[in-house]
Every structure is written in C-alpha cells, then in structure tokens.
Amino acid sequence: MKEYSIGQLSKQCDVKVPTIRYYEEIALLDPPGRTAGGQRRYPPSALERLSMIAHARDLGFSIDAIREFIRMSNHPTAPCVDLDKITEKHLNDVKKRIKKLQALETELTAMLKSCDHGQVADCRILQVLSDHDQCQTQH
Amino acid sequence: MKEYSIGQLSKQCDVKVPTIRYYEEIALLDPPGRTAGGQRRYPPSALERLSMIAHARDLGFSIDAIREFIRMSNHPTAPCVDLDKITEKHLNDVKKRIKKLQALETELTAMLKSCDHGQVADCRILQVLSDHDQCQTQH
DNA sequence: TCCAATACCTCCAAAGACTAGAGCATTTTA
DNA sequence: TAAAATGCTCTAGTCTTTGGAGGTATTGGA
Structure with a gap:
C-alpha cells in the first residue's frame, strides 16, 4: 500500500x-x-x-x-459492439506499424552487415520508409 | 521528368x-x-x-x-565507424518497438476473439504497454 | 485571348504536447 | 529543528503542426 x-x-x-x-x-x-x-x-x-x-x-x-x-x-465488460470497431482499427494500425518497422529492421541489419565486411551498403532506409506498396509485397 | x-x-x-x-x-x-x-x-x-x-x-x-x-x-559510402553506432542504436530502438507492438497486437487480437464468443475479455492492454519486463519474457 | 476559379505565396497566430523557471510551501534527513 | 531537497502554482517558452488573412500565379474553359 x-x-x-x-x-x-x-x-x-x-x-x-x-x-x-x-x-x-x-x-x-x-x-x-x-x-x-x-x-x-x-x-x-x-x-x-x-x-x-x-x-x-x-x-x-x-x-x-x-x-x-x-x-x-x-470497461472490459462493455458491450462488444462498442469496442469491436475501435479494437479492430487499432489492431490494423498496430499491424501496419509492425510491418513498416520490420522492413526498417531488415535494412538496418543489412547496413550493419555490409559495414562488417568493409563494404558499402546500397542504403535503402528511405525507400523502405517511403512505403510505396512495393515494400510490403516485394521483400 | x-x-x-x-x-x-x-x-x-x-x-x-x-x-x-x-x-x-x-x-x-x-x-x-x-x-x-x-x-x-x-x-x-x-x-x-x-x-x-x-x-x-x-x-x-x-x-x-x-x-x-x-x-x-x-552517405552510404561514409566511413563505417561513423555510421555503425548510429545504425545500431536505431536498430535496437526498432527492435524494441516491434516487441512492444507485437505484445499489443496479441492483446488486441485476444480482445476481438473474446468478443466473438460473446465473452468478457480480461483486458490487459494497459499492462502490456506498461512494460515491466515481465511482458518481454513471460509471454 | 481573357477571365474566373483554383492554387499558391508570405506572414502571423494558435493548438497540442511538453518543458523550464520564478517564487514560495512542505517534507525529509542529518 | 534547521538546512537541503522536493513539491506547489502560475506563467511563459519550445517544438511540431495547422489555420487564416491578404495578396499573387496558374490554369481550364468561353
């Protein structure tokens, strides 16, 4: 207490x-x-x-x-109808964020790796973050 | 053009x-x-x-x-030493974000599921987001 | 070509989310 | 119990973004 x-x-x-x-x-x-x-x-x-x-x-x-x-x-006990849409909206949002962050993670990791080998990364951080739909589907 | x-x-x-x-x-x-x-x-x-x-x-x-x-x-061609720490810092940050978001995703999904069954969720959104380290290790 | 309609310009101000400091009161601790 | 530390309110500032006023460019028809 x-x-x-x-x-x-x-x-x-x-x-x-x-x-x-x-x-x-x-x-x-x-x-x-x-x-x-x-x-x-x-x-x-x-x-x-x-x-x-x-x-x-x-x-x-x-x-x-x-x-x-x-x-x-x-209000976990509130009528489901009320919560359903809000929850779904946030869930979609969260999923999108995760996807973007994972793409970013991939790129950052790649940068570190090519650094390890003393090589020059073809840095694609910006492209990954710019999210024309290629990023979601082609990786 | x-x-x-x-x-x-x-x-x-x-x-x-x-x-x-x-x-x-x-x-x-x-x-x-x-x-x-x-x-x-x-x-x-x-x-x-x-x-x-x-x-x-x-x-x-x-x-x-x-x-x-x-x-x-x-400056993808800049000296690696300069970029290394910055990259690593951001990579760690990104990983942490992903973890938190995934925990949140789990909870939101659970809420939706229990809604489907007409049941009452024991809503843990707040706990998930509050991130005492249990969240990272116990799920 | 001309002329509205639309979009753009700069500058100023305000909203949202903090952050910091002045001047004073309370709590803690030595 | 007095000094140090922390807290209080209130005001004002920062940072990121958005909106409006007053005026100028651009553009798509007639």
Missing part, C-alpha cells in the same frame, strides 16, 4: 515531473490524493498507468488513441 | 501543405525550384523523401532521428 510522490513516479517511469502534472490536467491521469500540505501522493496503480502512457506515446500513439486504450481497459 | 506543385505533393503523401513548407524551413526537405512566379516545383524524388518522413513520424521517430536516417542514406 505504498504511496509515491510525484518525483518518485517521475524517476520510475522516466517521465518528467511537469509532464505528469500535464497529464493530470488533460485527464489522462486521475487526480491523486494529496497530503495535508497539498503534495500529490500516488497509489501503485498510477505507476502502471503512467508507464503505459509513456510507452504508447513513444510508439507514436496520439493522446486520443491512448484515451481510447484506457477506456477499453476500464 | 514531371514536376509537382506543393498541392500535388500534399495529396500524394497525405501531408498538409503548411507542414511541407515547415519541413522545408527546418531543412528536412531541400528547397525546391521555383516557377517564374515564385511557386514551388518539386522533382519526383521529393515525393519519396516526404513520404518517408511522414511514415517515420507516424512510427514515432523524432525529427532528429529522421535527420540521421537522411544523413545515413545520403
């Missing part, structure tokens, strides 16, 4: 203190309890919530997408 | 016109030629460049990371 100060939360999740307060302001984080002196004290669950937000942001999800993740997570 | 106006580029790459001008301002895009009247005219290569920027941004890469991709791509 330990409680965390905002600074401890910040260190644990690698999120700057003002950013945590900002997330509270835009209602991504529930307002935590306060000490008699007015300082924030977070329950352990806030740690998980915040680090999920940080990772999702890092992966390129918008604040709104994260809001949807949170809503989905908070 | 066709040339594109900024509007055509915008449509093709799904990047807003002011955003294209902004990318030029911060030197992510080379300043294109101009007509006698002062309007921008882009070579076909700009199309590829811009769409790579758009995709990389979408995947969550920072402007600086993209600058590095461009630099790497522009």
